Amino acid sequence: MTEGEKAEDAPISKASNRGVGHSGSILGNHVETDKMLLEGTRSAPGFRGDVIFQPYVSRLDAELFKRGEEVCASKAIAVGPEGAALDKGKCIMCGMCQQVAPQAFKMVNSFAVPVTTRRDLLVAQMPGPGEGGPSQTVDEIGARLSHRIKKLLGRSLAIREVDAGSCNGCEVEVSALNNPVYDIERFGIHFVASPRHADVLLVTGVASRNLELALRRTFEATPDPKVVVAVGACACSGGIFGDTYATSGGIGKVVPVDVFVPGCPPRPEALLYGLLLAVDRVGPAASA
């Protein structure tokens, strides 16, 4: 496929290449191979990846923010005398605040940026231009990731995924990393079956009370140096489930967290970005 054939708008353009020849020898003559080209892998225009404050809203406009606070199911918006604050670690990207107060809140299609401290997910409202996160593609993040892994570890990065009480939405996205589109093994990352083989624990879910012990044991079974990545609003803060009789209000209450990946669920690009931060944490410790 040549450059000229690439379709700009369609996220996936497809060209058939019925080349039975090269695969036929392995899979028999009845196998057809298709060549798919993925481009413009950036989010769809309507994707709810992050929420920002609308630019140039006076902080005195408390009424607008109050409306957002009231409607927010995961209590990510807090209005105080100092103005409004947004906790992206709690936000489930439902867009309700935008629906009730479009003058104050705006959903953007770039994903919420993963960070290394919980505090960095708190955003205070500032009068001024709002900003969205990066909208890098898988290949852009992947290239950086692969470079860092090679440089810092000199081998591939091993990840153990732990579901600590999620709704399985995050699992859908984590397993998408393995599909032929994202195919993260090409960047030197692979999922392992045991915490004993892992550098990184990718933890999803609220750390439910029934799983706390298992999570703690999994953490203890992982050899040092280890990095814990909290995936999704639930793992960062409890998300919509909050801190209740059945949940812990985030995995940070049970194990130390190195990287927070906000989102509900975070899209695969955001997960990769979170891993990029994780490698920087595991690398120096491993070489020390």
Place this chain on the structure above:
Amino acid sequence: MIACSDERRTAGGFALRYVFDVEGADIFIVLLSRVEDWKPGSPPTYPSVALLIPSATLYEREIKDMFGLVAEGSPDSRPLVLHEQWPEDAHPLRKDYTLQTKQSRVGDRRYQFLEVEGEGVSEIPVGPVHAGIIEPGHFRFSILGETVVNLETRLYYTHRGVEKLAENLTLDQVVLLSERISGDEAIANSTAYCQSIEKIAGVEPPRRATQVRTVCAEMERVYNHLGTLAALSLDAGFAYGYARLALLKERMMRLNEEVAGSRLLFGVNRIGGVNVDFTHQLARRAVEEMGQVRGDFEKVVKLLRSESSVMDRLSGTGRIQLESAVEMGLLGVAARGSGMDCDTRRDHPYGAYRGMKTDLREGTRRQITERMIKMAKAGGDVLARFEARASEVMSSTDMVKEILEDLDGDLRLRDLVAEDMLEPFGNALGYAESHRGQTLHWVMVGEDGHSVFRYKVRTASFANWPAIELAVLNDIVADFPLINKSLDLSYAGNDL
């Protein structure tokens, strides 16, 4: 389904609602029974029906944990939801138990697994943290050589307190919560919830909204079935099939993103309607994309059927006989794979399914029945469930096409949540067919008419989980992942 609710303050006792789905008629029968408040010092009791209706056992165990009502004469009274580290007197769904209660841990209780004794019998404990990227649950296999002689599942690790939490949110916020009961069933669960509130209010969403809901529901079915079939192919050791199908799933998820702004179709439903709409352009794009996905899918399925290494693994593995399926009250693909002819979309048509054939591809009822007989002959093995899913991918894409070409009206939303529309303690049953089977939501609104008094959720996974213990018998341990995947059970949807 048995739904319990704590109505001690309002009606002087606990209420038990036994919900029966009537075969061959669009009726649910609800029997209401009241359990009077107890004498101090002894728990309230009611007679168990588990010996007559085996599937009632799990409900009765759940009620014992969450409400502290004891079913007298129940064959199994072990704890279910609350694991052994919970104190015995904790009953989270009682009204006098607050959401934020932090219970202390107790260490002296032990869960009693069924022990199999005999020469050469050994146990393999698996989980709750699994080797793959899946949800948590504990499996206790008793094996003789490689053959499984008994399997006991221990779930509820992902219990997040959904039902209790709903009582502390607004009606609109519960829609968001219902989407997160089981992330991959977002549309089915939120549809069932919205329908029950709409029923209480006595309103119908505009026709176009029901069409959008239905299209999204079918898109959800397709992307999940593609994922399940991909995983089946991988577990059977055929990576090429996995790659092809996983690619199709990714394409569907991108379509989801374009339609709903979420790759998992979060945020589509709202009470009284939907938040998204199909423009003419988007509808055309969706039909075209799903047409391509379907074209590719047909090729891959044809390939899988011709690979003896795959077919050999699927065929005859994980059998569930029709009689057992009926007795356990299985739902969805698990039931249809064993030849049980049930489908909520047809039996209790809702939304845009009214007046629509759910299996357009197969045509007449007679042909559907013939297919069912054929399946029943296959004995409900992994292959039968594989075929059931494959044919649903086809029929779902047909349905999406049919509806999108027939979109009409507008999305004008009626102002539903006007407080006077919901009568105090009004309650109703909402239901939908997810890709796993029927999901039932029973909602009772509060005295003020704009809060949830009780939200009882029964997803298809709850009904289907017992099937796995039966399906693996006499198969080898190595076939367990394949059988598990073929039933496609949600842990989160079961544990709530």
